[in-house]
Amino acid sequence: MTLARCLIFSAALLGACSPALNWRSVALDDVPLALMLPCKPDRAVRDVAWGTQQLSVSMVGCEADGATYTLAHAVVQPQDAAVVMGDWQKALYQQLQIPDAWQPLPGQVLVWPGTLELPQARQVQWQGKNAQGKTVYADARWFARTQGQQVRIYQAMVLAPGKPVAATALQSFVQGLQLR
Incomplete structure (x- = not known):
C-alpha cells in the first residue's frame, strides 16, 4: 500500500463524525508539537514500505462537518528528508488524481521558526478527486x-x-499547529 493510500485510508477511518466544530488542543507525547482539532482525535501508526526502507508513519486526526483534519509525521535520516517529503507530496497528488502528470503544485514555501528550510517545505491548496471520482479540496x-x-x-x-x-x-x- 502506498504512503498516500495508507494516509488517506487512515484518515477516512479516523475520528468520530461531528456536525459541529468542537475545537480542542491535542498534545502529542512523543512529538514536539501540539495542534488544534475540531473533534475528538483518533490515532494510528502504520509501517509503510518506502523505497528500500520502512517508515513508521504516525497520524492523528478526525472528521468534522464533512472534512478530515489530519497530522501525519515520520522520522527520517537528515539526508533523506527532502526526498521523502517530495515523494510524499507526489504520492498524495497522484492519489487525489491531480490533473496532468505530476508537477510540484505552486505553493508558498513554508518556514516556521525552528523548521528546516527545504524546497519541499510548502503549503498548497488544490482541487482533486477521491477514489470514487468525486471532487475533493485539500x-x-x-x-x-x-x-x-x-x-x-x-x-x-x-x-x-x-x-x-x-x-x-x-x-x-493552521494556527493551532504549535511547535514546542
Whole structure:
C-alpha cells in the first residue's frame, strides 16, 4: 500500500463524525508539537514500505462537518528528508488524481521558526478527486524539524469533499499547529 493510500485510508477511518466544530488542543507525547482539532482525535501508526526502507508513519486526526483534519509525521535520516517529503507530496497528488502528470503544485514555501528550510517545505491548496471520482479540496502543509540526530517530517492536511473547508476552520487548524 502506498504512503498516500495508507494516509488517506487512515484518515477516512479516523475520528468520530461531528456536525459541529468542537475545537480542542491535542498534545502529542512523543512529538514536539501540539495542534488544534475540531473533534475528538483518533490515532494510528502504520509501517509503510518506502523505497528500500520502512517508515513508521504516525497520524492523528478526525472528521468534522464533512472534512478530515489530519497530522501525519515520520522520522527520517537528515539526508533523506527532502526526498521523502517530495515523494510524499507526489504520492498524495497522484492519489487525489491531480490533473496532468505530476508537477510540484505552486505553493508558498513554508518556514516556521525552528523548521528546516527545504524546497519541499510548502503549503498548497488544490482541487482533486477521491477514489470514487468525486471532487475533493485539500489544503496541505509540509514541514520538517531536526529532532536529535534525525529529522521529523510533517504533513498537516484538511481534506473536504465537494467544497473547500470554511476559511475560519482552516485558520483555526493552521494556527493551532504549535511547535514546542
